[in-house]
Amino acid sequence: MKPLFGVAAACALFGAQVRAEPFTVDHLLRQEQLGAISVDPSQRWLVVQTQARWDSAPLYDLDDGIRLALGRVQVFDLARNGAARPLPLAEPGVGYTAGPLSPSGRHLAVLRLVGHAWELGVADLETGQVFWLDLSPQHAVWGRTLAWRNDDQLVVATRNPAAPDARLGLGWLAQERLPRQWAAAARGEAAMTVMGSGRYRDLRPKAPPGELVMVDLARSQRRVLAIGDVVDLEIAPHGDQVAAIMEGEDLQPIDDTPATSGTVGRRRRLLLTDLASGETWEPCPSCDVLSRLLSWSDRGDGLLVYARTDAGPWRDGGFWRVPTRGVAARLDLQGFRPVLEKAADNADLPRAVWLDGAPVVLTDGPGGRAWRRITPTGAHTLVAGLAEPGRIAAADPKVLLLASASAVWRVTAKGARRLSSPAADLTTTAAPPPGERFGYAPPPLAGVATVTAKGAEWVVTDIAGGRHANLAAGETLAATAPSRNLDVFVRRDPHGVQTVSLVPFKGPARVLATINSHLAGVDFVTPTPVRHKGVDGEPLTSWLFLPNGARPGREPPLVIIPYPGDVMSSPPASQLPPASRLLTNAQVLVARGYAVLIPSLPYRKDREPMEGLADQMLVAVDAAATQRPVDPARLAVWGHSYGGYAALAAASQTSRFKAVIAGAATTNLISAYGRLGPMANAVPEVGNWTVASAGWLETGQARMNLPPWRDPARYVRNSPVLFADKITASVLMFYGDADKDISQSQSMFAALYRQTKNAILVTYRGEGHVVLGPGNVRDQYRRLFDFLRETIGPGLEHGDRGPGAGS
Incomplete structure (x- = not known):
């Protein structure tokens, strides 16, 4: 489902440019x-x-x-x-x-x-x-951690005040704990961190548990419903019960399934609580519950989860129907198998909703993969004959929207009716609640609309009510109050200034809030599409940002910002006004007179991560140089995180790069296996993330597909540090000492230093994976521009003003 801004704002951004002041780091930090x-x-x-x-x-x-x-x-x-x-x-x-x-x-x-x-x-x-x-609530990482039962009663998953806050503490817990431990050691006292595996797994110290609490505002009372760390909760439709997913004991892999970045380090148990009596029970004590699904029936008579037994893999798990009383039972799919898709972190993702009191689940089996409604009379396919199962685009108790590649279907318990709108024209009109679960759960029907072009405007039609709203370019429908004949529009202009306006169905709009008014006079650059063939012959579009004044005979130096896996048919949204990204910001570079190319770099089937990576980048560079005035002989590459890995890897495969900038880059895949970082090492009570960390190597971006002891040569072939002798470009590396593994950049620097190659390593104190402090952000860009000037030359026009506070 596409956000409307991707359609409307792009039209505004491709309008005529107005020459104004350039975008600087000062603008960025404000x-x-x-x-x-x-x-x-x-x-x-x-x-x-x-x-x-x-x-x-x-x-x-x-x-x-x-x-x-x-x-x-x-x-x-x-x-x-x-x-x-x-x-x-x-x-x-x-x-x-x-x-x-x-x-x-x-x-x-x-x-x-x-x-x-x-x-x-x-x-x-x-x-x-x-x-x-x-009360200190748990952060809504996986799902809800607070919900209203009624107008006066609030159910809250709380964190024990004595327990470390893993989310907020990522930047400071280690810095606070380590000096105390060092001081204790200096006094001759015992100071250590202990973790264990196998029979010693429980040696890891545990934080005091949180509580599930109900707050009664009318009576000024609170009642503890359960003790434990809750990661997700959902109150039944009638408000009589709450289901909670609780974290249990530490968990290690139980089979040889490759780890993922979403692999959790503790078992997850299901707990039900009667909110009137306070009674609690586990409807399936031997179930380990998979996150991202916790769904009550619209009638409130049952709950749907996906779970496995403690001894089995997720692929052998299934959907479980949990009654309001008694024990859970595995849902009989009547000969079909549950389909587990993949979430963004590659974790298994069950897909299920309810329709008129019956579960609707994504299954496979006779007749192929499809959404099927499971009833006592059989497993009924929602829409027969589809080449692909499609997705549930919206869900109400008695109506679903099923979006396929060619159409949208309105589905009830009685059957399906094809709507005229193609799936590509659907948009959401309300932001989902925070939490991973809601990133995959379909919104209610009232939160979905169709978008249709009408001249210079876009018509948004509410599917539930059929009402229309006309939007100009750059506008989105953020919320609506039809009972008061009001809409709420957000407008983003070509300079990145945003306004929130109250818009009557008939009458003038009223601006309620303005965001980033300081950008009103700033000149942003509209990216130009560079259409080209990839190394495997596939059609691709990369995006080129050209500075003012670029023309044949006056070609600017070119900086390429790679991120393998990104394939962009439309301009990269984070680089469009207001371009608020603190790192690899194309608009800051182009304002200093450098051309910037953001290439589409699809993962290549049956190819290893480093294989031909430079060639993938250079076909985009050569296409840009053919189509637009840029100087491919003055070429730099700047990447961060996986993009930093790609920058160093590509630099070992070609001499065409004159400069390499790599932030927070992984360089040695073997030593990166299972890295934890300062907080997890100093404060093990926050949890054991070893397997999730290894998952980045096995099934994440590193795509090793197995641990290093099963194929060490594969890890060696894809570790840039082991090809440092092939790097001819000057190298600038940034790393935060609070990030997971500073030795990654240190080892690459050591390899370059040992060979007397040109290299700089900048370590920022107190910074994590991304440099966030304004002083360090300024320093990073100052060093970046100094480095570019020395290696590929100055940019065009006002871009070559020299470093300074406004650089």
Whole structure:
């Protein structure tokens, strides 16, 4: 399902350019962000999440949690033409995040980050008061961790205050713990970290468990429902029960199935709780539950999960139907097999929904792969005769939308009806809740619309109600309140300035919020498509950013930014205005007069990761040089993470690169196997991620497909450090000392140093996988531009002003 911005904004961005000031690191660090936008169920309150400018954070030792420290929440009263609802959520140095709204819309769950402390509160939107609950919720990584039972009762998965916060602590826990341990050792005391495997697995120290808590606002009471670490919860439709997935004992691989980045380190158990009596029970004590599926029947009489027995692999697991009382039973698929797709982290992904009280699951067997509704009378294929099963694009209790390659089908328990809209024209009109589960669960029917071009506008049609909204280029429909005849539009202009507007069905719009107004005078470059053949003859499109002034006879140096696996038929969204990415930012480079090429680099079937990697990049470079004015003789490559790996690997295969910049790059696949990083080593209570880390090598981007002891030569062939003697370009490497394995860059630097090759290694203190601190970001770009100037020459025009605070 495509976001509407990908269609509409691209038209705005390809309009005529207006010459203005160039985009600098100063502009980048001042950027704000627009987050989720939602309307409460009563359609009175509009909640807008924003993020203050990046260089205003109170702390930069929170890793990705910095975004929470910058959070701002605004509420608008739709009954009063969008008047702002003042709330006491503006304490300096505190970040605020909006949680879910209660069923009537009166209460809004809010979260605040004060220093390193994460706390839950509730805002009463009628009175304007906010009550802080002295509870620290678990972060919504896998699914829900807080949900309203009714307007006054909130169920919360909490973290024990004495337990380390693995998400927020990624940037600071090790820095705090290690000096204390070193000081203890200096005093002659015992100081160590212990982890175990096999019979010694339980040597890993465990954090005190969290709790599942129900907060009663009306009675000012809270009740502990269960003890344990909850990663996902879902309240039954009638509010009488809550299902929770709890983390259990540490888990090691039980078969030779290749590990994935999504392999979890602890078993996951299913717990049901009666919210009236407080009774809890495990409906399947021997089940290990797979994440990303926790679905109540629309009637509230059953729950659907995917589970395996403790002794079996996931492929031998199945769907389990859990009654509201008693024990779970494996769902009888009547001769069909469950299909496990792959999530983004390559973990197994079960696909299932409910339709009119019966499970609908993705299965394979006689008749091929298809979505089938499982009833006592049989397994009924939703839409027969499809070449591919398609996907569930929306789900309501009695209606599903099934999107195939050629059409969208409206499906009920009685049958399917083909709609006129092709699947490519579907869009979502509301952001999903946070959590991995909701990235794969279909939205409700009310959150899906069709998009149709009509002249210079786009017509968005609500599938559930049939109402139309006309959008200009650059606009998206962010939310709607049909009972009040109101829509909420977000507009992004060609400079990256965003506005949130309240738009009556009839009448003028009212701007409620403006994001990144400082970019109004900034000149961004529109990328040009470079169409070419790949090394295997396949048609590809890469994207070229050309600086102002580039023309035949005045060709700029070219920087290529690779990331294997990326194939782009449309411009890379993160490089379009406002171009807020802190690393490998094409707009910062092109503003300094360098041409930038972002190539499509598909994974090659039956080829190893390093095999022919330089050739893949260079066919795009040569096509760009043929089609546009760039200088392929002054060529640099800049990659980060897997892109950094690709940059170093490609540099060992060709002498055409004059400069290589690699950030957070893996260089030795054998020594990278199972790396954990400072936090997991210093604070083992956060969990054991060894197998998930190994999964990046086995089934992730490294694509080794097996562990190193089974084919060490394959790991050797794909480790750039072992080909350092072939690198002729000058090399600049960046690494954060809080990242997983600083020895990766150190070993490559040592190999280059041993051969007296030109190389620089910059280690940033306190930084993780991405350099986030404003001072370090500035330093990184200053060094980058100095390096480019020395190796491939200066850029064109204003781009060659020399380094400085605004570089």
